[in-house]
Amino acid sequence: MDASVETSQNSSQDAIYVDVLIVGAGISGIDAAYHLQNNCPEKSFTLLENQESFGGTWLTHKYPGIRSDSDLFTFGYKWKPWIGPPIATADEILRYLDESLEENDLRRHIRFNHEVLSASWSGEDKQWGLMVRRKDTEETIEFKCNFLWMCQGYYRHSEGYMPDFPGMDDFKGEVIHPQTWREDLDYKNKKVIVVGSGATAATLIPAMADDCAHITMLQRSPTYFTAAPNRNDMADTLRELDVPDEWIHEIARRKTLHDQKTITERSFTDSETLKKELIIGAKQYLGKDFDVEKHFTPSYRPWRQRLAFIPDGDLFNSIKSGKASVVTDQIDHFTEKGILLKSGEELEADIIISATGFNLSVLGDIEFAIDGKPLNFADSWAHRGILFSGIPNMAWVFGYLRTSWTMRSDLISEFVCRLLNHMDEKDVSVVTPELREEDKDMPELPFIDPENFNAGYLTRSMHKMPKQGDKQPWVFSQDYYSEKDQIPATDLEDGTLKYR
Numbered sequence: 001m002d003a004s005v006e007t008s009q010n011s012s013q014d015a016i017y018v019d020v021l022i023v024g025a026g027i028s029g030i031d032a033a034y035h036l037q038n039n040c041p042e043k044s045f046t047l048l049e050n051q052e053s054f055g056g057t058w059l060t061h062k063y064p065g066i067r068s069d070s071d072l073f074t075f076g077y078k079w080k081p082w083i084g085p086p087i088a089t090a091d092e093i094l095r096y097l098d099e100s101l102e103e104n105d106l107r108r109h110i111r112f113n114h115e116v117l118s119a120s121w122s123g124e125d126k127q128w129g130l131m132v133r134r135k136d137t138e139e140t141i142e143f144k145c146n147f148l149w150m151c152q153g154y155y156r157h158s159e160g161y162m163p164d165f166p167g168m169d170d171f172k173g174e175v176i177h178p179q180t181w182r183e184d185l186d187y188k189n190k191k192v193i194v195v196g197s198g199a200t201a202a203t204l205i206p207a208m209a210d211d212c213a214h215i216t217m218l219q220r221s222p223t224y225f226t227a228a229p230n231r232n233d234m235a236d237t238l239r240e241l242d243v244p245d246e247w248i249h250e251i252a253r254r255k256t257l258h259d260q261k262t263i264t265e266r267s268f269t270d271s272e273t274l275k276k277e278l279i280i281g282a283k284q285y286l287g288k289d290f291d292v293e294k295h296f297t298p299s300y301r302p303w304r305q306r307l308a309f310i311p312d313g314d315l316f317n318s319i320k321s322g323k324a325s326v327v328t329d330q331i332d333h334f335t336e337k338g339i340l341l342k343s344g345e346e347l348e349a350d351i352i353i354s355a356t357g358f359n360l361s362v363l364g365d366i367e368f369a370i371d372g373k374p375l376n377f378a379d380s381w382a383h384r385g386i387l388f389s390g391i392p393n394m395a396w397v398f399g400y401l402r403t404s405w406t407m408r409s410d411l412i413s414e415f416v417c418r419l420l421n422h423m424d425e426k427d428v429s430v431v432t433p434e435l436r437e438e439d440k441d442m443p444e445l446p447f448i449d450p451e452n453f454n455a456g457y458l459t460r461s462m463h464k465m466p467k468q469g470d471k472q473p474w475v476f477s478q479d480y481y482s483e484k485d486q487i488p489a490t491d492l493e494d495g496t497l498k499y500r
């Protein structure tokens with residue numbers, strides 16, 4: 001048992017108390033733990049993790065080629081230098097997280113195989129009570145804490161999003177979702193169709209193409225891809241000059257963020273030229289005879305969904321070599337032999353991979369209640385997209401979708417620690433965001449503006465998410481470049497945070 005927990009547990013039947021409970025030991029949970037340990041050294045804390053190990057997304061996903069789609073200088077933490085090529089495999093990310101735990105002695109705070117089932121706030125006790133299932137022993141145990149830090153990510157880990165394709169049961173081969181990959185799946189010399197053209201499809205196809213008889217990317221509509229060598233020349237040069245790793249990390253982060261900012265701004269102000277450049281980039285890899293207009297020219301504005309990066313152009317190279325192909329069409333129904341398309345063409349397959357994304361999970365599928373009343377998260381207003389109106393002592397790490405997720409996790413970690421220290425200085429133990437009089441006429445806007453970012457998993461579930469307003473601190477812009485100044489400067493006494 002973790003030492004910090006042991007001291008607070010009187011007997012095996014008693015609830016286990018810590019000051020802060022962190023739900024999830026993925027990249028955000030480890031970030032939260034690091035900051036708590038350093039910025040709030042007096043607080044006791046524990047991480048509750050459903051899986052048997054740490055890493056979250058990078059542990060869950062085991063499909064061939066699994067890798068990041070954003071660079072690790074920004075997807076890595078501010079506080080631990082990344083040393084390696086910008087795009088990293090899941091194994092490399094897990095190693096980085098393992099080192100982060102080791103170097104900071106954080107592993108002892110994690111309880112693996114602990115699934116949080118419910119969380120209820122008691123205003124009288126000023127505590128959260130959590131019912132937690134131990135998956136290794138099937139026991140249900142109770143934890144209590146003063147502050148709940150939700151680092152459970154944003155999608156359901158147990159299964160991915162599988163559309164109900166007509167005729168799926170007729171198909172004689174195997175249908176598999178990348179999120180629940182069967183590691184012994186034998187695809188050698190098999191005909192494979194990958195349904196979807198997001199980052200997952202772009203990763204799977206080059207990783208499998210050499211072994212399959214043929215692999216086809218079947219997409220309803222095209223995605224923007226950008227291809228470049230998987231290296232950061234500036235970081236490599238600085239390393240040759242013996243510049244310290246910490247400096248290289250910071251400089252590479254700033255350069256990457258600067259470049260991404262330029263692209264994001266251009267996607268709003270100069271989207272047609274940017275679109276042309278992306279398409280020319282694809283043509284350069286695929287050659288003039290390839291129908292780039294049909295297969296790689298999306299109708300939406302660049303950056304409205306995450307721009308998928310292909311390291312070393314590997315997806316394009318697989319297509320160019322003839323081992324992989326792209327079909328842009330709609331599924332009419334599955335047949336015994338494969339998929340019949342709306343155009344009348346039938347694609348044959350032994351294996352169909354449904355790279356159709358995931359299911360948004362609001363608050364980790366945990367049943368929440370406040371003073372006995374079930375919580376409907378959609379009724380609350382997001383306070384900077386971190387805290388929520390009417391919900392005491394709870395923060396959720398929802399990272400960036402366009403910029404690397406971790407850039408926001410770092411900002412939130414600093415903010416939560418500042419808030420906890422502020423509460424200690426005020427000698428209060430409860431903080432609840434509440435609308436001020438002047439906030440009460442705000443329009444109810446979706447948590448993520450679909451004009452800004454419109455991935456399918458978000459549009460399918462936006463009605464379950466909290467609202468945002470049109471004035472601070474009730475705005476969640478998903479814009480790192482403004483939030484990097486706004487979040488640290490948040491006035492903790494602006495009347496929207498009620499303390500007691």
Ligand SMILES: Cc1cc2nc3c(=O)[nH]c(=O)nc-3n(C[C@H](O)[C@H](O)[C@H](O)COP(=O)(O)OP(=O)(O)OC[C@H]3O[C@@H](n4cnc5c(N)ncnc54)[C@H](O)[C@@H]3O)c2cc1C
Nearest residue numbers: 024026027028050056057068069070116152153364404405
């Ligand atoms: C395949 C894939 C690739 C991605 N690549 C990138 C990328 O390159 N760049 C980027 O910025 N983002 C990427 N993302 C988004 C990615 O999810 C986040 O960037 C990041 O990994 C999220 O970290 P997290 O710790 O917040 O959540 P997660 O990684 O989702 O981890 C959450 C953890 O909480 C645990 N948990 C959940 N519910 C409970 C519960 N009830 N009780 C106990 N534990 C619970 C889960 O088991 C999990 O371990 C990718 C997502 C996917 C699916």
